Structure formats: C-alpha cells, structure tokens
Amino acid sequence: MKKLIDYTWDDRNNLILRYTYTFMPKGILTRLIVETHPWIEQQKLVWKNGVVLNKDQTRAEIIENYNQREIKIRVAGNRTKELMAVITHELEKIHNSYERLQYQTLVPCNCETCKNLPTPYSYSLEKLNKRLNAGRYQIECENSYEMVDVRRLIDNVMLQDIRADGELKPQVTQLQSELEQQREESLKQHLKDSNQKEVFISYTWRDQQSKPLVEKIEQAFQAKGIKIIRDTNAIGYKGRFKEFMQRLSRSTCVILVISDQYLKSPNCMFELVQIAKNEEFGDRIFPIVLPDAQIYEATDRLKYVEYWENKVQELDAALKKVSAANLDGFREDIDLYAEIRQYLPRLANILKDMNTLTPDIHSQSDFEELLNAIAQRLDE
Ligand SMILES: [Zn+2]
Known part of the structure; x- marks a missing residue:
C-alpha cells in the first residue's frame, strides 16, 4: 500500500496483531487516533488510514485496510507489549460501542x-x-x-494476568493510565484555547500618531496576559473580509483608534461598518479618539460625510471612462463608499457620545481605565 507520509520502520522483533471484521464500520481508526492522539509521532505521522504512535522510544504503526476489512498493528521498541496492550484496550472500547x-x-x-x-x-x-481453557497447550x-x-x-502479543479461575485477562498498565491522563490534559488545554478571548484593535498605520499608541496599548495588555490582535491593514478589505469577520465574531472587544486618517480610510471604515452591523455595537467598542479626528462638532462631522460623498462621485465619474468589462472591482468600491457614507453620521454620533479619554490620559495611566473596562467585558 502506498504511504502518504514517509517514515522509516525497523521491522525486527515487531509485535504484530491484526483485526479482521465481518462488516467493518467506518471510522474505527479515526476514533482510535482521537483516543491516542497525545502519542502521535511528532504530532505529524497521521494520515487517512494510518498513524504512527511513539511513546518512550516504542513505536506503533496502525494501518486500516478498509477494503480488506482489517486493522493491522505493528509495535517495535522497548515496551512493545505495554504499548500493544494500550492500543488493544482502546480498540476494545471502540469495538464495544458497536452493537453486534x-x-x-x-x-x-x-x-x-x-x-x-x-x-x-x-x-x-x-x-x-x-484451546488453552480446554487444557490444549499446543496447536499445529x-x-x-x-x-x-x-x-x-x-x-x-498480550500482557496477561491469570485470574483465579484460570482465565486470562489483559492488564491495565501504567502506560494506559498515562495515556488517559495526557488525554484529559490535552482536552483541558483545548477548551482553554477555544475559550480564550481576543481583543481586536482597529486603526490605521498611515497615521503617524496611531502606530506608537497601538504599540503601547499592545504592551500594556500583553503585560496583563490579554492578547491583542492587530492588523496592519496591509491587504485590501476585500481579501480580508472573511478573515476579519471570523476574527471579529470571536472577539468580544474592539479597540478603535480613531484619527482623521481612520475616518478617511476605506479599510478602516469597512471594519467599522462591519462592527456596527453586529449586535451590541456600543458594548463591544472601546474608542480612543485622536485630536485630529473631528467628530465633536456637527459641522466637522459633516465634512467626513462630504468626503465620502465626493469619493463616490469621483469614482462614479472615473467609471464612465472605463469599459464595461473592467467594471467589477469598481462597483464594489462604489458600494462600499456609499455604505460608509450612509453609516457615517450614525457612527460619528455614537463615537462622540461615548465617554472617551484623550490618548494622553490613556498613556499616562498606562491604559488602566481601558484595561479595566475590557477586562470587565471579557469576564462577562
Ligand atoms: Zn507457523
């Protein structure tokens, strides 16, 4: 059989065991791999119908030949019997879960x-x-x-205990309990990882003031063990859309570093509009408004609306000069600009009403208030 993954195998002194099935349900090997995954060699030697386990310099190769309805196990190394015992024990549990x-x-x-x-x-x-139970000690x-x-x-092939009634039963070994312990730990770690909450930060790198501020925020949060996801806005908003939305759906908090450039950046405004479309907008965002972002006066806010209106018109005019075949990308841009323009008055209104501290006060307090507010939100 062709191996999808390359590895070497010493076939001297192997313990070999085969299971053959009258009818083979799908997924026996997959379930076995799940149960034994802490021991997968380098956490890499696993493929669709096989796996190599490695525990204390003892290796086990387990291959499923679905067409021949068999699972073949080879074990090599120092503790072959013990490792084989663990594998057969795990397989036994899986077998018992199927009826008949x-x-x-x-x-x-x-x-x-x-x-x-x-x-x-x-x-x-x-x-x-x-045969053994019948007192026949040899076979031809x-x-x-x-x-x-x-x-x-x-x-x-089997570690055996002889019970009082003379019957043989497989031993539950030290190795078995080790596997069970490691499995539990890896499950806990997995749960911890998937529960880990992220704080997303939305800003523009084009702005001279934003970048150092973001770096300071990152350091302050890192010191408290909170992971900040920042983005350099390097890829266009179209390419990032899916990734961004996936991240955002996990993030409970989004820090916004709002500058004049931010309010004029398609990428940033795209993000802001997406966040605004999500529920609990006000609870999720933590804006820091830089002095050059003029959102506090109605006439100033209107300037940004005007800015995006002009953008739509500019693009619309440019479009008229382009042949119909090349319109696709432009259409999306126009739609985005129009959407930004539509959302902007409401967004700016929300931002101006939020009780935000100046960047200076944030910096001087080492972002204490921001940290507290976000920590509280993460705990909910
Ligand atoms: Zn023989």
Whole structure:
C-alpha cells in the first residue's frame, strides 16, 4: 500500500496483531487516533488510514485496510507489549460501542518457518484462548505443521494476568493510565484555547500618531496576559473580509483608534461598518479618539460625510471612462463608499457620545481605565 507520509520502520522483533471484521464500520481508526492522539509521532505521522504512535522510544504503526476489512498493528521498541496492550484496550472500547460487531483478533504464528515470512500463518485469539481453557497447550501451524506453544502465542502479543479461575485477562498498565491522563490534559488545554478571548484593535498605520499608541496599548495588555490582535491593514478589505469577520465574531472587544486618517480610510471604515452591523455595537467598542479626528462638532462631522460623498462621485465619474468589462472591482468600491457614507453620521454620533479619554490620559495611566473596562467585558 502506498504511504502518504514517509517514515522509516525497523521491522525486527515487531509485535504484530491484526483485526479482521465481518462488516467493518467506518471510522474505527479515526476514533482510535482521537483516543491516542497525545502519542502521535511528532504530532505529524497521521494520515487517512494510518498513524504512527511513539511513546518512550516504542513505536506503533496502525494501518486500516478498509477494503480488506482489517486493522493491522505493528509495535517495535522497548515496551512493545505495554504499548500493544494500550492500543488493544482502546480498540476494545471502540469495538464495544458497536452493537453486534463481529471481528477476529489474529495472532501471527511464531514457528521457525513463519518467523521469516512476510505473511505468517495466523491464529484467532479467541480460539487460542478456548484451546488453552480446554487444557490444549499446543496447536499445529498450517504452514509448517510444527506444533506451537499456545500460551507463548498469546503471551507474545498480550500482557496477561491469570485470574483465579484460570482465565486470562489483559492488564491495565501504567502506560494506559498515562495515556488517559495526557488525554484529559490535552482536552483541558483545548477548551482553554477555544475559550480564550481576543481583543481586536482597529486603526490605521498611515497615521503617524496611531502606530506608537497601538504599540503601547499592545504592551500594556500583553503585560496583563490579554492578547491583542492587530492588523496592519496591509491587504485590501476585500481579501480580508472573511478573515476579519471570523476574527471579529470571536472577539468580544474592539479597540478603535480613531484619527482623521481612520475616518478617511476605506479599510478602516469597512471594519467599522462591519462592527456596527453586529449586535451590541456600543458594548463591544472601546474608542480612543485622536485630536485630529473631528467628530465633536456637527459641522466637522459633516465634512467626513462630504468626503465620502465626493469619493463616490469621483469614482462614479472615473467609471464612465472605463469599459464595461473592467467594471467589477469598481462597483464594489462604489458600494462600499456609499455604505460608509450612509453609516457615517450614525457612527460619528455614537463615537462622540461615548465617554472617551484623550490618548494622553490613556498613556499616562498606562491604559488602566481601558484595561479595566475590557477586562470587565471579557469576564462577562
Ligand atoms: Zn507457523
């Protein structure tokens, strides 16, 4: 079978076990991979129908051949039996979750002839156990007709405890509890990561005042362990739209650094309009208004409306000179500018009514008030 991922395998002294299924449900291997994922080699050696686990210098290769309805396990290294025991234990749990799943566990023969064969004769584990219970300690290999020790066949692949009634049962090992512990930890970490809240910052790098301010904010927040997502507005708004919206939907808070340039930037205003379209706009935004952003006087606010109206007209005029085939990109720009123009009076109104501190006061207090307000919002 073709391997999708390249790796080396030492096939000396391997423990080998095969499972064959009468009917093979889809997803057995996937579930096994989920259960054993803390041990995936370099967290990389995993593909659609196989995985290589590595634990304490012991490796296990598990391959699913769906068409042949089988799962094949090879284990090599120092603690082969223990690792095999963990894998079979995990598989057992998965098997038990299916109703009436019919399968066979196949143990390879260890006679002199079979030892060197790529496909040795194999015995059903169930039948070996039955035989042992009936006091038959040997079985004939169908390849070599040699008599083989039943207990050694079983013992080769399984860690066993002999119960009082003489029956064999697989041992739950130290390694097993280690896996369970690691699994729990990785789940906790995963939950923590997905719950981690982000603070988004919207600003324009074109502005000389904004950038150093943003850097200071970033440092102050980092010191408190709050991650700030900032964006250099390097890619056009169209390219960033999806990514931005995805991020934003996760972010509870958005710091806005509003400058004159910000109010004139298509990228920034695009972001602001998107945020405004979301619910709880007022609760989510934390504006810092730079002195050159003139939003406090009605006549000044009108200048920005005028600015965007002119933009629409300019573009509209330019459009008339362009052939119809090239109109697509321009159309989007016009739509955006028109949307900005439409939202701007309302946005500027909200911003001016918000009780914002000046950038100086923010800086002097090391953004204490901003931090407190955002920390409170993140805790909700
Ligand atoms: Zn044999």
